[in-house]
Amino acid sequence: MGKKEKNEKAKERREKRLQEIHLLRSIPYSDHQSWWSKETVAVVTGGNRGIGFEICRQLATHGLTVILTSRDASAAAESIKVLHEGGLDVVFHQLDIVDDSSINQFVEWLQENYGGLDILVNNAGVNFNLGSDNSVENAYKVIKTNYYGIKNLTEALIPLMKPSVFGARVVNTSSRLGRLNGRRNRISNEELREQLSDVEFLSEDLIDRTLLAFLQQVEDGSWTSGGWPQIYTDYSVSKLAVNAYTRLMARKLSDRPEGQKIYINCYCPGWVKTALTGFAGNNTVEEGADTGVWLALLHDQTVMGCFFAERREINF
Numbered sequence: 001m002g003k004k005e006k007n008e009k010a011k012e013r014r015e016k017r018l019q020e021i022h023l024l025r026s027i028p029y030s031d032h033q034s035w036w037s038k039e040t041v042a043v044v045t046g047g048n049r050g051i052g053f054e055i056c057r058q059l060a061t062h063g064l065t066v067i068l069t070s071r072d073a074s075a076a077a078e079s080i081k082v083l084h085e086g087g088l089d090v091v092f093h094q095l096d097i098v099d100d101s102s103i104n105q106f107v108e109w110l111q112e113n114y115g116g117l118d119i120l121v122n123n124a125g126v127n128f129n130l131g132s133d134n135s136v137e138n139a140y141k142v143i144k145t146n147y148y149g150i151k152n153l154t155e156a157l158i159p160l161m162k163p164s165v166f167g168a169r170v171v172n173t174s175s176r177l178g179r180l181n182g183r184r185n186r187i188s189n190e191e192l193r194e195q196l197s198d199v200e201f202l203s204e205d206l207i208d209r210t211l212l213a214f215l216q217q218v219e220d221g222s223w224t225s226g227g228w229p230q231i232y233t234d235y236s237v238s239k240l241a242v243n244a245y246t247r248l249m250a251r252k253l254s255d256r257p258e259g260q261k262i263y264i265n266c267y268c269p270g271w272v273k274t275a276l277t278g279f280a281g282n283n284t285v286e287e288g289a290d291t292g293v294w295l296a297l298l299h300d301q302t303v304m305g306c307f308f309a310e311r312r313e314i315n316f
């Protein structure tokens with residue numbers, strides 16, 4: 001079978017899977033599956049547009065209390081208006097995930113007004129490359145937002161996650177572009193790949209050193225020969241770090257007792273038609289948000305530290 005035929009077969013499988021998911025999404029959750037209530041608090045970052053907005057909409061439709069956060073208050077005001085006009089009860093609070101004081105203010109407000117949270121969807125992120133562009137001019141900002149923003153917010157909110165027999169949930173929006181062992185776009189340093197693949201070897205220090213090495217090569221101009229992903233390089237490296245952090249945190253959280261479990265996973269929404277892709281994607285925002293919402297609402301939650309796409313586990 002030639003490359004063209006393989007691509008067509010893969011496309012057919014993907015379209016069939018999306019049709020299956022569309023059908024699943026149309027089936028209401030049963031009373032047995034609906035473990036949540038209006039008192040269940042879900043925080044969504046980057047919720048003013050695109051996938052984040054759609055995640056907020058879907059979660060609110062299921063009856064949760066949804067807190068839409070965004071760095072841009074004026075943009076969020078219009079988003080909240082749209083949701084309210086649709087009969088959905090969504091609350092807004094400003095949050096800049098790269099600003100420690102903004103995170104601290106949000107944590108204080110959340111604790112005072114809601115006593116904590118049950119679900120965190122780390123959706124906020126940036127990308128400055130579109131189409132065939134592959135500039136790393138904004139690499140520092142991409143890494144700071146897409147990785148350190150998620151890391152700092154997650155660690156600030158974990159102490160506020162409410163005890164529950166169903167477990168609290170952290171869902172990190174990631175990308176297949178950050179896969180360690182994908183056939184395309186992976187880092188070529190085999191030793192580093194092996195280290196990042198080994199859950200027992202993983203550490204924040206290893207992730208930090210990897211990112212620092214990348215940023216140093218960006219600064220001195222040697223990144224093109226450094227063995228980093230060849231497309232959307234800075235974005236891919238940031239998502240590689242998110243994936244590694246997800247697995248690291250799963251290991252750290254795994255020994256929490258029953259009733260205090262926190263399940264952390266990541267997922268790839270696919271190439272979605274949003275501002276992040278220049279609206280050049282092939283998935284709708286409904287399709288892009290689906291797996292994130294599904295992970296947040298799983299009834300019999302047992303998996304943690306895993307990577308998903310189209311409601312199926314994929315490898316890192």
